[in-house]
Amino acid sequence: MEEWLASLTTRPAALKTSAAGAVFLLLFIGERVFAAARAPQSKARLVRNIGLWAVVLVLSPLIVAPITALGANHLLWRRPDAWADGWLLLALDVVLLDFWVYWMHRAWHRVPLLWRFHKVHHLDEFLDTTSAFRFHFGEVAVSAALRLIPVTLLAIPLVHVVIFEAIFLSVVIFHHSNLRAPAVLERTLARLIVTPSIHWVHHHAIRRDTDSNYGAIFSVWDRLFGSFSPNRRRLDMKIGVESLEDAPFLKLMLMPFLKERI
Numbered sequence: 344m345e346e347w348l349a350s351l352t353t354r355p356a357a358l359k360t361s362a363a364g365a366v367f368l369l370l371f372i373g374e375r376v377f378a379a380a381r382a383p384q385s386k387a388r389l390v391r392n393i394g395l396w397a398v399v400l401v402l403s404p405l406i407v408a409p410i411t412a413l414g415a416n417h418l419l420w421r422r423p424d425a426w427a428d429g430w431l432l433l434a435l436d437v438v439l440l441d442f443w444v445y446w447m448h449r450a451w452h453r454v455p456l457l458w459r460f461h462k463v464h465h466l467d468e469f470l471d472t473t474s475a476f477r478f479h480f481g482e483v484a485v486s487a488a489l490r491l492i493p494v495t496l497l498a499i500p501l502v503h504v505v506i507f508e509a510i511f512l513s514v515v516i517f518h519h520s521n522l523r524a525p526a527v528l529e530r531t532l533a534r535l536i537v538t539p540s541i542h543w544v545h546h547h548a549i550r551r552d553t554d555s556n557y558g559a560i561f562s563v564w565d566r567l568f569g570s571f572s573p574n575r576r577r578l579d580m581k582i583g584v585e586s587l588e589d590a591p592f593l594k595l596m597l598m599p600f601l602k603e604r605i
């Protein structure tokens with residue numbers, strides 16, 4: 344395993360891109376063949392989502408990747424060599440990073456300045472695989488910078504961060520997707536990971552539901568910390584932000600810096 348892990352450290356971006364790309368392609372096709380909700384025929388929405396994604400794709404190698412590398416080179420202590428080759432430690436790091444993301448997601452909702460950025464994601468009025476990449480670049484960059492806290496404090500090796508990112512992206516694409524999975528499979532998966540049914544309620548345009556179901560990979564955090572919505576997914580739930588409408592691409596890009604009601 345050591346050799347395999349070492350090979351990943353040399354090309355972390357390739358691992359992440361190929362894993363997320365394969366999952367995206369599979370689910371992008373899957374949700375068109377087995378759709379849960381009827382998808383809107385809106386080209387404008389696709390342009391917005393893909394536009395925001397393109398900004399992230401272009402700026403990530405310039406900003407996010409160097410931030411991640413900075414963390415990897417400035418760990419506050421060194422883990423003993425004996426810990427290097429351990430699946431258990433890898434699993435623990437993935438759980439810890441997901442725990443961090445859960446609390447950060449709560450902060451993106453609760454801190455007004457952060458919500459200005461995260462709102463751009465929530466203004467999407469439907470959910471499918473393209474929603475998974477619809478984030479304001481500011482949110483992506485700040486998230487990468489704040490993640491330096493757990494990474495440096497816990498001395499999490501770069502390879503574990505990269506594996507976490509590959510799992511994280513795959514589950515994020517899955518839980519945003521419009522894939523109609525058999526109910527029994529969805530229920531079974533929901534015990535462990537965040538499924539489309541769980542995340543759909545997070546995008547319900549009712550603030551009480553928007554401020555619930557914050558989990559990214561594991562569904563346990565919401566149950567443990569009292570943020571799991573009692574509401575089940577209904578396909579006629581309005582998706583978006585309560586009393587707000589989606590905006591054109593340029594306005595979405597400028598939105599965090601505009602003074603307006605949030």
Ligand SMILES: [Zn+2]
Nearest residue numbers: 448452461465
């Ligand atoms: Zn959210």
